[in-house]
Amino acid sequence: MAFSSTQYLALSVLAGVWASVYYRVRQRKRNPSRLPYPPGPKGIPILGNLLDLPREGYIYKAFRQWSRDFDSAIIHVQILGTHIVVLNTKEVADDLLDNRSSIYSDRPRMPMMNELMGFAWSVGFTPYNDWWKHSRRLFHQHFNPSAVERFRPKKLKATHAFLRRLADKPEDFRDHVRLMAGGVILDIAYGIDVQTADDPYLQRADEALHIVDKAGNPGSWLVDVLPALKYIPEWLPGAGFKRQARAWRAFVDRFMAMPFDAVKENMQRGGVVPSFTSLALRDVTAEDEAARRYQEELIKGVGATTYLAGADTTMSVIATFFLAMTMYPEVQRRAQEELDQVVGKDRLPDFTDEPSLPYTTAVMKEVLRWQQVAPFAIPHCVMTDDVYNGYFIPAGSIVIGNSWAVLHDENLFPDPFTFNPGRFLDPNISQRALAAVDHAFGFGRRLCPGRFMAMSFAWITMASTLATFAVEKARDADGKEIDPTGAFSPGIMGTPEDFPCIIKPRSREAEDLVRATA
Template identity: 65%
Template sequence: MSYSTAQITGLSLLAGVVLLYVNHFIQQKRRNPAGLPYPPGPKGYPIIGNLFDIPNVYIYKRFREMSRELGSDIIHLQVFGFHLVVLNTKEVADDLMDKRSSIYSDRPRMPMMNELGSLISDVRMGFGWSLGFTPYNEWWKHSRRLFHRHFQPSAIPQFRPKKTKAVHDFLRRLADTPGDFHQHMQLLAGSVILDIAYGLDIRSHDDIYLQRAEEALRIIDKAGNPGSFLVDIIPSLKYVPEWVPGAGFKRKAREWKVIADRFGTVPFEFVKQSMKDGTAASSFSSIALRDIQETQDRKYQEELIKCLGATMYTAGADTTVSVILTFFMAMLMSPEAQSKAQEEMDRVIGTDRLPTYDDEPNLPYIGALVKEVFRWQQVAPFAIPHRLMADDVYNGYFIPKDSIVLGNAWAILHDDKLFPDPFTFNPDRFLAADVDPRTISAVDYAFGFGRRTCPGRWMAHSFVFIIIASTLSSFRIERPVDENGNVIQPTGAMSGGIMGTPEKFQCSVKPRSREAEQLVRATG
């Protein structure tokens, strides 16, 4: 009997999966001599394990249901011999991600994303230069330290003028074409990040820098989607020649390399040249380049700065849009919250000016509303997965090294023990005199877990505050009506993927008054 090349390739891949499973099985037996049980989980099947227990959509909701069915805050699944551990409550997330962060802070190996092709430079491979995807190593520590220096709470006020300008541009566009609110949000998020990162003045969606950044984002969305590429399951496939049938992913990686390199390098080189010419606008890149010490390895420091500038866009653009969309949807779902927020601003600020950052301490309801936006629907219900760096035992359960560990932020932030009536948008929950301190601290899980918590969270919180305060000061967000005059009721539906983005919805955005519209237009 003869086999085609495709059949031989398929059989080889199947054999590789079986051998990988057997190898993992043997290794786990050797590492767990006491025979401790894994955390509770569904039974599964030989070789494929719990493959059919993992849904394609709303995976975070299913894992919370599974946790309750099994009566355990921590659950365990296996797929092809790989271990997946899901943490569904604040208590277990605190115990493992925070208290044992020294072994729970690595990232899973992602060959398609991080290893195929030298993107950006010889220092970092693939999208591994991105702070969120970088393994727990010295490069990550140096990157995070540099990022923290420029975006810690005491440092971010230097970027307030850029954020305020971007928000005022957004308000004017909203006044001109309110029906295009989604596109205006995309331009708002993209323009402010490129301004802060590189000092670029982005005026429209057609800007070449913005288009290149969006192209890189689309690549990350494809390359980082779990299970999309077999090489992420069998890393040795990355050594297969490009001409072998089934190795089309190698060609994709080569093509994506060019796009990613251009995305990170071109704006960075623009800043360097502008600094030489004396025309550079103030930005993270220009400030960080200026501050490189003579005693430091300049090439290495420039690599850090270049990669962090690119990271700012890949980590912040889509997430910012999702948060603003969630805020708009929340105002449709909870008009009473909108009314309370606007009453507070009218009382504290008045109606003859727009809010500023100086008003934040005097606007507690707006502050609570910002927290509730982050809690109500998370941009990243799971954040980015962690990898366990050493065998661990927790509450009598064995968790093997290399397990993929997911903090279920969605489950934690919809835990009715912490947040009564969790599916209702209610900022007042954060203003109660007897509010549980754990309720306040749990909101941080919207930004990730342990040492891998998003270092840009203070920047994000600051930006979202000024967006929400300025928008509610100027506009009323209402439910639209159809051609027959019937009110279109919002569904509150969210996408079922790994990113928590509101499904497409309609809304009516109108200036609160003629005076409010004049204030908006006067910002130009």
């Protein structure tokens, strides 16, 4: 950015002054009863609670601590005139994001991503409008629990290739996970068969993910604080963000178009590879050119969203699984005993085994609960003024469901920081706790529509790995075991930090089964 930090601060302060005055006047009209905001740190004039937020560390943990400090499941902070409401229990999250989803399902305005880079096509970032409704309907049509079964062969193929790479170079397991996660989603979305990490489709998709990460990083772009800046000409000093947005938009547009166009061309030549895109294009029936073009743009957007939403998240979930197996060997042994008893040692697990493997399924659920890929999910935005439990929540407030706090609530999950799959087999576990696992994928109408595909792929990967490999703690030069710290990255993505481990086939017979999949 061409703005200096001093200029950024000065403009932010001016924006805060204007917003503070504006909202005080508006609040008197919209909140005549002078109801309070939900409790939270007091803050200071203009900046609000900007200085209260942790500069480093885990902000979702800080919000849960404030929830305890103020004895309230709902917390309010204000930053430069922007209201932020954080929901730290399943009860309040259900009350607002689910039961009042008609007004709590919008997204905050994101000028850099949605308006300058054109990312409003993404199911995750688009506002609550007809495009979102049509995209979500298309997503559900092809990725509901019954529909995702058609992609089982692709998931098995990707899992078996992952096992073979793991047998060849176990020390590179993170690279293998990345290749598997990106490859299977490109296959499901477009029918693209990715074999190596330098595949051009995979590299372009990874770069698109990198752009999304940089463009969507909160506080990185002044235009997100002062949206009117999006109208300034590119040649003006300080308008470098517009030139960057234009370049990124062109790259992401190509990322979306290349695989989509390839599928269309293959279909026209009669060489169809089953995938979401080919199946969805087959169902396009509109004769009107404008309607047909709209349907194709929806398909293109959902296909790209499938990759952008699924690649990094899948990689993080599987990496968390390896960390848990390293730290909790007794869990690994119990799952392997179940697999040996049900599946045996002369074949690999299949999807049809899942009903007979409750503990293995519990391992997958506990991975999702123990550490969320997105501890905050994507923030919601309330569309009208609302009152909840005597608190005033103004329209336009950013509303965050704290997934991490919900899934570490001692009232739902006793001893929440211990990795314990057995909790899901406890007959006394509440239905509320069982349902809470879904909040690893968001809340309300914004719950990730791809969660069924994500969970089924995570399950077959974990089951196949447990059946064939042993994951152990690494040892130092003196032969002593190295205990992983169990630390996760402090950003908006909960990814395990690097940790040492030893991965090896459970037996010669297990290795033979893996290699036979080739």
